[in-house]
Amino acid sequence: xAGVTQTPKFQVxxxxxxxxxxxxxxxxxxYMSWYRQDPGMGLRLIHYSVGAGITDQGEVPxxxxxxxxxxxxxxxxxxxxxxxxxxxxFCASSPAGITTGQPQHFGDGTRLSIL
Amino acid sequence: xxxxAQPEDQVNVAEGNPLTVKCTYSVSGNPYxxxxxxxxxxxxxxxxxxxxxxxxxxxxxxxxxxxxxxQTSFHLKKPSAxxxxxxxxxxxxxxxxxxxxxxxxxxxxxxxxIVHP
Numbered sequence: 001x002a003g004v005t006q007t008p009k010f011q012v013x014x015x016x017x018x019x020x021x022x023x024x025x026x027x028x029x030x031y032m033s034w035y036r037q038d039p040g041m042g043l044r045l046i047h048y049s050v051g052a053g054i055t056d057q058g059e060v061p062x063x064x065x066x067x068x069x070x071x072x073x074x075x076x077x078x079x080x081x082x083x084x085x086x087x088x089x090f091c092a093s094s095p096a097g098i099t100t101g102q103p104q105h106f107g108d109g110t111r112l113s114i115l
Numbered sequence: 116x117x118x119x120a121q122p123e124d125q126v127n128v129a130e131g132n133p134l135t136v137k138c139t140y141s142v143s144g145n146p147y148x149x150x151x152x153x154x155x156x157x158x159x160x161x162x163x164x165x166x167x168x169x170x171x172x173x174x175x176x177x178x179x180x181x182x183x184x185x186q187t188s189f190h191l192k193k194p195s196a197x198x199x200x201x202x203x204x205x206x207x208x209x210x211x212x213x214x215x216x217x218x219x220x221x222x223x224x225x226x227x228x229i230v231h232p
Binding site: 004031033035040041042043045048050056058090092096097098099100101103104105106107108109 | 121124147149151156157158159160161164166205209212217218219220221222223224225
């Protein structure tokens with residue numbers, strides 16, 4: 001099992017450019033989430049999905065779009081990159097586990113710099 | 116709303132000594148609590164969780180955590196630290212079932228554990 005795979009691992013963009021961060025999981029998990037990690041800020045939730053065709057906003061959604069057309073994939077789109085979006089982005093997945101509290105599985109992150 | 120506080124940005128401990136990484140939480144109802152570890156340039160890895168039952172839960176790599184409902188705390192502990200335990204540790208909380216929330220965990224800011232030889 002590959003688990004959660006994020007691509008690319010590193011990316012440098014210019015202000016105003018757009019791009020898509022890819023996330024794929026092979027565990028048939030219902031829940032998928034995108035976080036950004038910034039020094040001293042911990043992990044902040046950007047968007048999440050509880051199943052194919054269902055997405056919702058997290059704590060810091062502005063400037064980002066998501067879609068979930070399949071169970072496996074959950075891409076994150078930066079519409080017009082800004083320097084404030086320089087961060088490390090993590091994708092995570094988990095079974096629904098509403099009553100069992102299933103832990104999340106994380107990818108290794110995408111390190112994004114906006115110049 | 117759910118929230119987590121990790122009051123220490125960094126914890127320093129000598130190898131072989133016991134370690135504690137602190138976490139307090141706020142959530143409506145009985146919490147679902149988690150600890151994760153992050154090594155450099157990697158994603159977070161699950162260590163242990165508390166859902167219900169015994170207040171002392173055991174997890175991976177010899178770590179354990181104690182749930183204290185009255186103090187709303189879930190501190191991570193290990194009896195004897197190793198240099199290889201040096202990493203970033205995150206506490207997370209999720210609301211219980213039937214709360215009507217998203218059931219997506221909220222994470223603390225992380226605590227850097229440094230174990231000195």
